[in-house]
Amino acid sequence: MDEITKLMIEQLRDAYSAEKQALRAMPRMMKKATAQSLKDALQMHVDQTEGQVERLEKGLEMLGGKPGRKVCEGMRGIIEEGQHELEDHDKGPLLDTLIVAMQQRVEHYEIASYGTMAALAKACGQQQLADLLAETLQEEKQTDEKLTQLAESELNPQAIQGMQEAEPANDRRGGSKRSA
Ligand SMILES: [Fe+2]
Numbered sequence: 001m002d003e004i005t006k007l008m009i010e011q012l013r014d015a016y017s018a019e020k021q022a023l024r025a026m027p028r029m030m031k032k033a034t035a036q037s038l039k040d041a042l043q044m045h046v047d048q049t050e051g052q053v054e055r056l057e058k059g060l061e062m063l064g065g066k067p068g069r070k071v072c073e074g075m076r077g078i079i080e081e082g083q084h085e086l087e088d089h090d091k092g093p094l095l096d097t098l099i100v101a102m103q104q105r106v107e108h109y110e111i112a113s114y115g116t117m118a119a120l121a122k123a124c125g126q127q128q129l130a131d132l133l134a135e136t137l138q139e140e141k142q143t144d145e146k147l148t149q150l151a152e153s154e155l156n157p158q159a160i161q162g163m164q165e166a167e168p169a170n171d172r173r174g175g176s177k178r179s180a
Helices: 003-031 036-063 074-089 093-123 128-180
Strands: none
Touching: 003 074, 003 093, 003 128, 036 074, 074 093, 074 128, 093 128
């Protein structure tokens, strides 16, 4: 097996681990999400991700490799950081925006890795593998785009509104403290 094939197998194993970790994290995010639209978007991506894992298995097979036990440390860091945010905040519009932020970091990481892998596969003349990876890349980009639209149209305005409604109460508390 040549060096470039070995390298691609390692990259695919890394992505495989990343997707598996994302698959475990998304249901935890769904539990902490308030907006139904956000829950739906996450559920849709869980379904997509299952197909992406299958594509990676297929891709590894094309190269004569197997998933293995490699752990994607980059994804682990992203999810760990997001997990702390989930624990530190109560459910509500503000946490919904943090969930979007977390999931978009996941998507951007995946977009970077699939983009690189697809280009590499193409350069090696592995067109079938390149096409397979490009399919997933497209889904990750669409998910990212969908989350941006959701945040801009619904979740961010709700979070800002929620904060503005909370502010006058804070001012009153501050005022009474000063006069006491
Ligand atoms: Fe994804």
